[in-house]
Amino acid sequence: MSNxxxxxxPRVVGGxxxxxxxxxxxxxxxxxxxxxxxxxxxxxxxxxxxxxHVIEVARASWDVIGGxxxxxxVTTTLPNRQRAWGLHQRGAxxxxxxxxxxxxxxxxxxxxxxxxxxxxxxxxxxVSPGLLIVPPNLYHxxxxxxxxxxxxxxxxxxxxxxxxxxxxDLPWDSxxxxxxIPYRF
Numbered sequence: 001m002s003n004x005x006x007x008x009x010p011r012v013v014g015g016x017x018x019x020x021x022x023x024x025x026x027x028x029x030x031x032x033x034x035x036x037x038x039x040x041x042x043x044x045x046x047x048x049x050x051x052x053h054v055i056e057v058a059r060a061s062w063d064v065i066g067g068x069x070x071x072x073x074v075t076t077t078l079p080n081r082q083r084a085w086g087l088h089q090r091g092a093x094x095x096x097x098x099x100x101x102x103x104x105x106x107x108x109x110x111x112x113x114x115x116x117x118x119x120x121x122x123x124x125x126x127v128s129p130g131l132l133i134v135p136p137n138l139y140h141x142x143x144x145x146x147x148x149x150x151x152x153x154x155x156x157x158x159x160x161x162x163x164x165x166x167x168x169d170l171p172w173d174s175x176x177x178x179x180x181i182p183y184r185f
Contacts, residue, residue, distance in 0.1 A: 036108045036138065037115040040064045041122055043130040055129055057096045058155060064133055066092065071159045076151050077102070077144040082185050084141020084172040091158030091166050093140065095132045100150025101125040104132055107139040107181045119183045141172060143185040 009015035035041065042064050046053040058065055077083055077100075084105070095104070106120045124130050125146070134140045144150040158166060170177050172185070 034115075036106055036118050036120050037113050038135040039106055039120055039138065040133040041130055042133075043128075046127075046129070057153060058094065058131060062131075064131065065094070066133065067157050069094075069155045070157070072153060072155050073160075074098070074151060074153055076149050077142065078149055079144050079147055082141060082143035082172055084143075084185070085139040085170040085177055085181060086141060087139050087168045087170070088136050088156075088158075088166045089168065090136055091156050092136060093132075093134045094155040094157070095124075095134065095142075096153045096155075097124040097126060097129060098151040098153055099126045100144055100148060100152075101146030102142050102150050102152065103145050103185065104140065104142045105183050105185065106134055107183060109139055109180065110137050117182075119181075121183075139170065139181055141185075 009018060042062065044056055046055045058069065060068075075083075085107070101123065102125065103121065103123045108115045108118045110116060122130075122132060123145070124132065142152075170180065
């Protein structure tokens, strides 16, 4: 979302520095921004029952799954820490926040993509869960914006290859990342 300054600043110290809030969704609950080509976010929901809640993480019947689940791993991120920018050339990540409050960002640097240069941002939590699918050749990362350690499940489309990992990193705090990716957490 763009940071628009307040048109008529209130007469308070720092008023000219205030930024108008913008909703992430329209009146029908749809995201304002069109998703990056091939990125999918499938909201899920907690379903209450007499003993607690159940939340579906993934189902083979969901069209968005895009193939068999070949590996599942859990990663955690400490509060106020970020993990970015990663990119996979062959496989996709299928990410689900189990606990915590996490802001994800995806940047489309694919030169032949219809959404080249676009950034998508989505906030996912255990209270507002969903499955984020990031296809190959997209820079992606996240920041734990909550106050406790966040737990994220990843169900990549390809098994981890210990001899030749499909994982490229562009450190978020590098000069190259600042030059290439138009987004800061």
